Amino acid sequence: MRLIRRLRFFRSLQWRLVTIFILIAFVLMSTAAVSLNLFVESFYYNTFKQGLEGGFERGFLNPGEDATEEDAERIVRHYSSNKANAMLDFYLNDHKTFTILDGRTNEVKFSDERSFSQDWDSLSLEIQKSKNYLKALAGEIGDSESLFIVGNKEYFDYARPIENTPLIFYFRYDREEWAGLMDEFNKIIQLSFLIAIILSLLFGYVLSKTITVPIVNLMHRARKIASGDFGRVLEVKSKDEIGKLTKAFNYMASELKKNLNEVSREKNKIETILNYMTDGIIAFNLKGEVIHINPVLKVMLGIKEEWDMNFNEFSKRYDLGVSIEEISYLETYKTKEVNTTIGDKYVKVYFAIFTDENKKPDGVIAVFHDVTEQQKLDEMRREFVANVSHELRTPLTSIKSYSETLLEGALEDKETATKFLSVINSEADRMTRLVKDLLQLSRLDNNQMKWNITKFSLEKLVRDCIQKLEISANEKDQTIECYKIGDVEDVEADRDRIEQVLINILSNAMKYTPKGGKISIYVGKMYSSVYVKVKDSGIGIPKEDLPRIFERFYRTDKARSREMGGTGLGLAIAKEIIEAHNGEISVTSDIGKGTEFTIKLPVKCGL
Structure with missing residues (x-):
């Protein structure tokens, strides 16, 4: 794991830059070393070559332009004489040798005493491997600047054919003469290379820091920005490309923060809209x-x-x-x-x-739009129209039927006429009640009801309603009892409308309570409200009908309700009146045990 971290460390930009500096120093020093070695070798070879060519031009090494093939032996004897050796000493030393060969047989005719090999046959074989000697055999001057290697020895060589003769002059220059100098140069170069590497490492590290530190800061800052931290702004320390990059990065971060904030606000806004x-x-x-x-x-x-x-x-x-x-x-x-x-x-x-x-x-x-209430309202509207039509059609049919019968001659029979006119009058009253209830509901729905708010005693109002219905109760031998629970404050409300609600509730209780039944009324106070409970011992209401009992024209027993003269709007009107007073009306019932209506009114209705 530690090795992997080190490898990652050395793959960083900083160490890449340091490595580049070291490589540059290595390449430069290597190039200098190679160039210097080549220059020194070339210098020594050119000096060797120029000296020989100068000797030939001045005639010191030239046997004469008029030499012939017959003079070959003379030339060899000439160079083997002491006089010639003394002359050659001017051009030769312990590292330079002179040899004469026969180009036809490759036989060594002469080789000075400094020759590197006294075995002339071996020397001939060595020389035959030389490129410069082969060029001389072809009639050209062999002056190629390339080292000739024999065993572990390295030489420069020079070969020149003697015109009009088969002889070839062959000179050899041992590299040992300047090898010591080259070794000293290379030691200096090696030391310089070591110093250059150390300096490259130091300067490269320092210089790379100036580049990599801002980049590393940018990298860390980019990570913080990626995690949502836009707080810190990077300091611009220079006006170069790194400084411009830092400045551009700060600008980018600022713009990114603004854009992200805007996107976040829009996202939150959309999410809030969608969620709510x-x-x-x-x-x-x-x-x-x-x-x-x-x-x-x-x-x-x-x-x-x-x-x-x-x-x-x-x-x-x-x-x-x-x-x-x-x-x-x-x-x-x-x-x-x-x-x-x-x-x-x-x-x-x-x-x-x-x-x-x-x-x-x-x-x-x-998008899922719940239209349940709208659907129910549409159904209620259709049902309401159907109910109104039905409720109006029934009395109208009766009126028309009895009127036609009277017109056809029933008027002659006074008893029949009186009976028929009584029915017509009753049906007309029924229509009047229906229209009156419909108008009242319409005013309640459209907030056009005119309220007459007064302060009155709810207990007294209940007892007045009982007194008004007393005759009807006596006819059915029903008992109505009223109980006051604690102190009951006077209320501020529309007395006539509250009376209408109480009369409707009491009338319904009397209608659906059999003869000899009992109706109990409780008046009391609960917190800041007063209440009236009307409990009867009647037939009760089925549980499935209780949620719809306050709907318009809804009847649990439609035939019986019509027989009793109901329009099916009384409880709907009662609910609208009580709710307009910021009150509540509720019902509980058990089949065969009776029904209980509860009316709650605030002491001050706030209308």
């Missing part, structure tokens, strides 16, 4: 995967845990009749509206596609 919308929202990507679902839809669909259902499964489960392919790939597809039911709710589902920056489909949004 009354409609359910669900979004899918093109793969059909859920990417967002708001809390309203989770409640609507009854989702409590994570949900991994794709779009097509979702569409199939809730009978939506669409697929992700249909929505995503039909160019003419814009939006789609589907009606469905989820549990006991009526829902309208609106589908729409959302696109990417290239205006290509990127996913689907489905």
Whole structure:
């Protein structure tokens, strides 16, 4: 693990720069060493070559231009004489030798006493390997600057043919003469190389720091920005490219912070809107995967845990009749509206596609709009119209029938006429009550009711209502009892409307309580409200009908209600009046045991 960290460390930009500096120093010093070695060798060879060529030009080494093949022996004797050796000493030394060979037989004719090999046959074989000697055999001057290696010895050599003769002059120069100098040069170069490496390491490290430290700071800052920390601004320490980069990075971070803050605000705004919308929202990507679902839809669909259902499964489960392919790939597809039911709710589902920056489909949004209340209102409206029509048609039919009978001659029979006119009058009163109730409901619905607020005793009002209904109660041999619970404050309300509610509740109790039954009324106070409870011992109301008891025209026993002269609007009107006074009206009932209505009114209604 430690080795891996070290390797990573040496792969850093800083050590790469240091390595580059060291490599540059190595290349420069190596180039200098090679160049210096080549220069010294070239210098010594050129000095050797120029000396020989100068000797030939001045005639010291030239046997004469008029030499012939017959003079070859004379030339050899000449150079083997003491006089010639003395002359050659000027050009030769312990590291330079002179040899004469016969170019036809490669036989050594002469070699000075400084020759590196006294065995002339071996010497001939060595010389035959020389490129310069081979050039001389071809009639050219062999002056190629290349080392000739024999065993562990290195030489420069020079070969020159003697015109008009088969003889070849061959000179050899041992590298040992300047090898010592080269060794000293190389030692100096090695020391210089070591110093250059150390200096490169130091200067490279210092210089790389000036580059890598700002970059490392930028890197750490970039990591903090990636984690959401935009707090610190990097200090710009120079005006070079690194300084410009730091300045640009600070500007980028500032702009990025502003953009991210704006995106975050928009995201929070959208999430808040989606989470607090009354409609359910669900979004899918093109793969059909859920990417967002708001809390309203989770409640609507009854989702409590994570949900991994794709779009097509979702569409199939809730009978939506669409697929992700249909929505995503039909160019003419814009939006789609589907009606469905989820549990006991009526829902309208609106589908729409959302696109990417290239205006290509990127996913689907489905909006679930709960229209249960609207649907119920529509049904209630239709039922209300049907009920009103039915309620009006029944008395109108009776009136028309009896009127036609009277017109056809029944007027002659006074008893029949009186009976028929009585029915017509009764049905007309029934229509009047119905129209009157409808008008009152209309005024309540449209807040057009005129309220006459006064302060009165609720207990006294209850007893007055009992007195007004006393005759009807006596006819059915019913007992009405009123109880006062504690001290009851006077209330501020519309006395006539509250009386209307109490009369309606008491009348219903009397209607549905058999002869000899009992009706108990309790008046009391609870906190800042007063209440009236009306409990009878009548037939009761089925539990399934209790939630709808205050609906307009709703009757638990329609035939019996009509026989008793009810319009089916009394309880609806009572509820509207009590709620307009910021009160409550509720009912409990058991079949065969009776019904209990409770009316709660604030002491001050606030109308």
